[in-house]
Amino acid sequence: MGTIVDAAYTEGNKSALSVKKPKVVFVLGGPGSGKGTQCANIVEHFGYTHLSAGDLLRAEINSGSESGTMIQNMISEGTIVPPEITIKLLEKAILESENDKFLIDGFPRNEENRATFESVTGIVPKFILFFDCSEEEMERRILSRNQGRVDDNIETIRKRFKVFVESSLSVINYYNSKGKVKKIDAGKPVAEVFEAVKAVFNPVDDKVNLLPRCYPIEFGRYVMYHRTI
Ligand SMILES: Nc1ncnc2c1ncn2[C@@H]1O[C@H](COP(=O)(O)OP(=O)(O)O)[C@@H](O)[C@H]1O
Ligand SMILES: Nc1ccn([C@@H]2O[C@H](COP(=O)(O)OP(=O)(O)O)[C@@H](O)[C@H]2O)c(=O)n1
Numbered sequence: 001m002g003t004i005v006d007a008a009y010t011e012g013n014k015s016a017l018s019v020k021k022p023k024v025v026f027v028l029g030g031p032g033s034g035k036g037t038q039c040a041n042i043v044e045h046f047g048y049t050h051l052s053a054g055d056l057l058r059a060e061i062n063s064g065s066e067s068g069t070m071i072q073n074m075i076s077e078g079t080i081v082p083p084e085i086t087i088k089l090l091e092k093a094i095l096e097s098e099n100d101k102f103l104i105d106g107f108p109r110n111e112e113n114r115a116t117f118e119s120v121t122g123i124v125p126k127f128i129l130f131f132d133c134s135e136e137e138m139e140r141r142i143l144s145r146n147q148g149r150v151d152d153n154i155e156t157i158r159k160r161f162k163v164f165v166e167s168s169l170s171v172i173n174y175y176n177s178k179g180k181v182k183k184i185d186a187g188k189p190v191a192e193v194f195e196a197v198k199a200v201f202n203p204v205d206d207k208v209n210l211l212p213r214c215y216p217i218e219f220g221r222y223v224m225y226h227r228t229i
């Protein structure tokens with residue numbers, strides 16, 4: 001149809017993303033673990049662009065797209081939308097951005113998401129940020145989130161926890177076996193969680209830390225400058 005999404009596909013069904021080669025960090029964790037909250041902090045501090053798979057799917061519903069009804073039903077049930085749909089939305093957002101580094105929040109949520117993304121885009125994530133939080137705390141947070149989401153009710157929350165344990169944890173285990181998971185204790189207050197997050201990102205990514213800080217060390221008549229980053 002000549003849309004930007006169609007244009008993203010080149011010969012052999014490979015995505016144009018294999019040309020753009022963006023830097024990608026997957027941000028995973030149970031519903032309510034604080035992914036969106038911490039992504040906002042990372043954007044502010046490290047200059048990434050935040051792409052929430054859930055937000056992109058909700059925007060697709062609101063755009064009146066033909067897949068809208070199906071997406072709406074799946075979100076209401078807490079089930080996972082087929083990867084073709086979510087991946088196209090992610091690709092479009094990445095290609096439309098001038099940035100080259102992205103936080104992909106809430107994706108991949110199952111093995112099918114993961115394997116399809118990898119084969120279609122050829123992108124290998126730099127690392128996975130995993131927000132580890134108890135169900136009791138996640139439930140408390142979601143029930144006071146107040147964003148008017150159709151899935152933030154106790155019945156759907158329970159279904160989403162089940163999907164997380166049965167389908168999403170295996171993705172985290174997969175990347176863990178490759179040494180790519182940075183696990184964060186997400187049960188603490190927002191500021192404390194962000195301290196742990198900051199320690200994970202390479203300091204050279206830090207927007208407020210772009211110039212190396214040096215301090216002099218004197219050795220007799222020589223003065224050496226030691227870089228702190
Ligand atoms: N560390 C935290 N402690 C307490 N509340 C938090 C924390 N992180 C996020 N929240 C709140 O919990 C709710 C869920 O957070 P959110 O970032 O939307 O999580 P997710 O994207 O993982 O579902 C929001 O209302 C948010 O303000
Ligand atoms: N990769 C994804 C991400 C979200 N979703 C759907 O979108 C819903 C909300 O996802 P979300 O990431 O906004 O939810 P939170 O983890 O932020 O609470 C999920 O429960 C799924 O129904 C999906 O199908 N596939």
Ligand SMILES: [Mg+2]
Nearest residue numbers: 035036052054
């Ligand atoms: Mg979220």
